[in-house]
Amino acid sequence: MSTTVPPWAAADSYTAALRAGRGPLFLRRDDGWLLPLEVERWCARADAVDRDVLDRCEGTVLDVGCGPGRLVAELTARSRTALGIDVSEAAVDHTTRLGGSALRRSVFEPLPGEGRWGTVLLMDGNVGIGGDPRALLERVAALLAPGGLLIAETAPVDVDERVHVHITDAHAPVGAPFPWARLGTPALHRYARGWRQAGHWAAGGRCFAALRTRSASNSAEPPNRTAVISSQRPRKPSGDSPVARR
Numbered sequence: 010m011s012t013t014v015p016p017w018a019a020a021d022s023y024t025a026a027l028r029a030g031r032g033p034l035f036l037r038r039d040d041g042w043l044l045p046l047e048v049e050r051w052c053a054r055a056d057a058v059d060r061d062v063l064d065r066c067e068g069t070v071l072d073v074g075c076g077p078g079r080l081v082a083e084l085t086a087r088s089r090t091a092l093g094i095d096v097s098e099a100a101v102d103h104t105t106r107l108g109g110s111a112l113r114r115s116v117f118e119p120l121p122g123e124g125r126w127g128t129v130l131l132m133d134g135n136v137g138i139g140g141d142p143r144a145l146l147e148r149v150a151a152l153l154a155p156g157g158l159l160i161a162e163t164a165p166v167d168v169d170e171r172v173h174v175h176i177t178d179a180h181a182p183v184g185a186p187f188p189w190a191r192l193g194t195p196a197l198h199r200y201a202r203g204w205r206q207a208g209h210w211a212a213g214g215r216c217f218a219a220l221r222t223r224s225a226s227n228s229a230e231p232p233n234r235t236a237v238i239s240s241q242r243p244r245k246p247s248g249d250s251p252v253a254r255r
Contacts, residue, residue, distance in 0.1 A: 022176065023099070026046075027052065027100060031049050031052070032046060033045070034178055036174040036176065037175045037176075037177045044174075047133070056213070057213070059079065062132070063080060063084060066084070066128040066158070067157075067158050068154070069089075069090040069126050069128070070084055070091040071091075071122070071129045072091065072093040072129075073094055073129060073130060073131055073149070074094070075095050075100065077100055078093050082104065082109040085110070091110065092110050092121065096114070116138060116139075117139070117148060124151065124153070126152050128159070129149050129160075131159065132161075132162045136161045136192050137191055137192065140173070143200050146204070155223070156221060156223070157221065158207065158219060160217060162216065163192055163218050166193055167195050169190075169196035170191040171189075174189045203222075204220040205223060206219075206220060207219040
């Protein structure tokens with residue numbers, strides 16, 4: 010299936026940073042404000058904060074904007090059924106080299122297992138994908154099983170910002186601007202109409218929020234029902250972990 014690739018995803022600086030495992034790399038607003046991108050952390054193995062998030066996942070896991078694939082690789086090592094999607098070829102290649110399964114696909118394109126995923130992850134600022142939080146949440150709800158779980162990493166400040174940004178390294182901005190959003194947890198909750206709040210927490214200077222779709226009925230299939238991933242061998246899911254344990 011063809012994928013519409015945004016300019017930044019094919020940019021030499023972005024690809025080079027992922028392949029080298031280091032920055033500097035930034036999101037740059039039109040007013041010159043820079044948001045550093047944590048390339049070194051993304052390209053490393055899952056850390057303690059990541060592993061705590063993964064402990065909270067239920068059933069099959071879809072990592073939206075998986076980047077270099079540390080979370081998919083960690084879930085795979087735990088014998089969990091997981092799939093990463095990313096519009097960057099370099100990101101998908103890095104994920105598969107780590108032993109994870111990944112597709113070069115936008116979240117807004119048709120995906121395997123629609124309506125059957127137990128958990129969707131929006132980590133590392135990916136709650137900003139597309140610049141329209143309400144549209145992204147609506148799409149994620151369609152991917153999840155009834156009662157399914159979204160875990161999103163939010164900004165560590167109370168912000169609700171929708172802007173156009175460039176990817177830039179230490180030199181000039183790369184490619185055309187693209188829409189992005191930055192949301193703190195309060196803003197995410199405001200956009201999450203029709204969702205149930207399932208907890209929020211902070212760890213290692215990072216913030217997270219969990220939301221759950223409403224069950225269609227009391228007889229709905231549980232969220233750990235296996236979704237079909239054509240590119241991955243069947244794996245035995247591990248037990249579910251509670252979301253709000255603290």
